[in-house]
Amino acid sequence: MTTVTLIIVLRAVHVLAGVVWAGAMFTLVATGPLVAGKTSAADAILAVRAKQKRIAMVTGIAALLTVAAGMALYGMLHSGPQSTGDHILGVAALIAILSFPVAGIIGGPANRKLGRLALLLQSEKREPSAGEARVVDALMARSTLATKIAAALLAIAVLGMATWRYF
Numbered sequence: 001m002t003t004v005t006l007i008i009v010l011r012a013v014h015v016l017a018g019v020v021w022a023g024a025m026f027t028l029v030a031t032g033p034l035v036a037g038k039t040s041a042a043d044a045i046l047a048v049r050a051k052q053k054r055i056a057m058v059t060g061i062a063a064l065l066t067v068a069a070g071m072a073l074y075g076m077l078h079s080g081p082q083s084t085g086d087h088i089l090g091v092a093a094l095i096a097i098l099s100f101p102v103a104g105i106i107g108g109p110a111n112r113k114l115g116r117l118a119l120l121l122q123s124e125k126r127e128p129s130a131g132e133a134r135v136v137d138a139l140m141a142r143s144t145l146a147t148k149i150a151a152a153l154l155a156i157a158v159l160g161m162a163t164w165r166y167f
């Protein structure tokens, strides 16, 4: 494979996977935790968790491909003397990478607590008490906040990726 062909393949993988990664997060923010058609609180929470896990798997694979191809491109094309554009590209890449641990640290514990509470409610075949319902609301709010922060970081990263060439 020639160097130019390799660059084309890496760019194709990078941009496609990046679009899937960022697009999934933007869609999640736009649609919220869809739970229509669920009869009990436990079912509704478990449906949200199932959706979260699926999205985490898809975005995890897409993020890995984006970062791997992006790092290869950076090494091949941008490791020399740094222009302003290269700096913007580097910062945009770091912001994209950062969105993953930030979302995990803010939303991860809340999501796991929600899952445990839902399993408890399901095993005891009951609806949440008033206190538990407040906890569910607070955990959902934290989970949504984590998604919004990750999406905002990815939006900044995408803007940097799209414009660095012109600085």
Ligand code: HEM
Residues within 6 Å of the ligand: 011, 014, 015, 018, 019, 021, 022, 066, 067, 068, 069, 070, 071, 073, 074, 075, 077, 078, 089, 092, 093, 094, 096, 097, 154, 157, 158, 161, 162, 163, 165
């Ligand atoms: C959601 C995340 C991301 C998206 C949507 C995205 C998208 C893009 C797009 C559309 C370009 C082409 C811009 C142009 O050539 O003018 C690009 C270039 C680039 N991206 Fe990303 N990117 C993302 C994350 C990352 C990450 C995490 C890294 C590094 C680890 C990275 C490294 C690069 C590099 C080095 C280039 C320049 C390639 C070249 O000069 O041919 N990107 N990215």
